[in-house]
Amino acid sequence: MKLFPRNTHFTFLVLPDGSKPALRFRVSAALLLVIPILISLLIVIASTLYLLHERNNRQLERLHLQLASDSEAHQVQLADKEALITKLQTDLVQLAQQADAVDARMEELNKLESDMKSLVGLSTDKTAKATDGDGVGGEQLDATDADIQELVDQxxxxxxxxxxxxxxxxxxxxxxxxxxxxxxxxxxxxxxYWPTESERITSLFGVRIDPFTNHPGVHKGMDIAGKTGDSVFAAADGYVQETGYMSERGNYIVVSHKNGIATKYMHLYKVLAHRGDSIEQGDLIGLLGSTGRSTGPHLHFEVMKYGVSVDPKPYLKMGIKGIPTDVQLEKRQD
Ligand SMILES: [Zn+2]
Incomplete structure (x- = not known):
């Protein structure tokens, strides 16, 4: 059943106020049906477009916000990275400075090694490097990447x-x-080993004018002046070969060492070691005095090789104490 018969038309009259003529519109019934459908369709399309537009706007806004937030996070990250790089560069500079300190320590160790060798008379290599000192100052420029890289390499x-x-x-x-x-x-x-406390040599080994006869004579040892009661030490490891008293030597000790060497200690105030004692270098063996043929308190120290008296100086020179540079031959003491 059809609402209207085919080719039905409707006429619309518009009657304005006053004397104006009436407006007449003739519209077919079919058109009257199509128009509401078209209008509805337009409304649906417009609504859809509007909703899509709104959705896009919201999405765009979200993206903007996201971008802003990401950008802020990246700024923070960038700042952190820059801080980290600065810290690493500072650490690198400190590490390089520590390298200098390590180098200086190495020099100290090398020197200690040389000192240790010198102490016992071993030959040393004089290869110590000169240091550049600790001066600071000068123009300050920011280090470039190339500078940093060079420092890293060095x-x-x-x-x-x-x-x-x-x-x-x-x-x-x-x-x-x-x-x-x-x-x-x-x-x-x-x-x-230096055999007593005092370092005052008053008479050397060799030919000299005898303090008692005033005639040339051979002094077989070295005289070291001191105070009565000063310690007298064994000059090397060995054993006590002889102790006793003789009018010339006074109280004396003879110590026997390796390689045919013996040492004599004369004019002692007191003999502390006993014959046959095994002794070590530096052991206290007697007390300094002025017994026997002596003009004052001193130690007459003598070194013998295969029974022949030799100059003690070259031996003592090898010791830790060495030979005092200031030899005061003020008095002949025998
Ligand atoms: Zn003497």
């Missing part, structure tokens, strides 16, 4: 080479320690 290369140097020094110190121990052992068996 520091890396330093730490690589110092590892090798430390190993080398360790090996050298091990061998030096062995050499020193060996030398120390030799020095312990040789009369190198």
């Amino acid at each position: 520091t890396k290369s330093f730490y690589t080479s110092i590892g090798g140097e430390i190993n080398e020094l360790k090996n050298r110190l091990t061998s030096t320690t062995k050499e020193v121990q060996k030398k120390k052992q030799v020095l312990r068996l040789t009369p190198t």
Whole structure:
């Protein structure tokens, strides 16, 4: 059933106020049906477009917010990274400075090794480097990436080479320690230990004018002036061969050492060691005095090799104390 018959038309009259003529619209019934459908369709399309537009707007807004938030996070990250880079660069500079300190320490160790060798009379290599001092100041410029890279390379290369140097020094110190121990052992068996407290030499080994006869005579030892009761020490490891009293020697001790060497200690106030005692270098064996043929308190120290008196100076020179530079030949003491 049809609402209207085919080709039905409707006429609309618009009657304005006053004397204006009426407006007449003739519309077909079909058109009257299509128009509301079209209008509805337009409304649906418009609503859909509006909703889509709104949704896009919201999405865009969300994206903006997201972007702003991301950008802020990135700024924070960037600032953190920059702080980290600055810290790493500072650490690097400190590491490079520490490298200098390590280098200086290595020099100290090398010097200590030399000192240790000198102490026992071993030959040393004089290879100590001169240091540049601690001066600071000058124009301050920011370090460029190239500067930092150079510092990284230098520091890396330093730490690589110092590892090798430390190993080398360790090996050298091990061998030096062995050499020193060996030398120390030799020095312990040789009369190198300064035999009393005082360092005042008053008469050397050799020909001199005899203090009693005023005629040339041979002095077989070295006289070291001191106070009565001063300690007298064994000049090397050995055993007490003889002790006693003789009118010329006064109270005396003879100590026998290795390699045909013996030492004599004369004019003692008191003999503390006993015949046959095994003694070590530096042991207290007697007290200094002026007994026998003596003009005042002193130690007459004598070194003998295979029974012949020799100059004690070269032996004592090898010892830790060495020979005093200030020899005061003020008085002949015998
Ligand atoms: Zn003497």
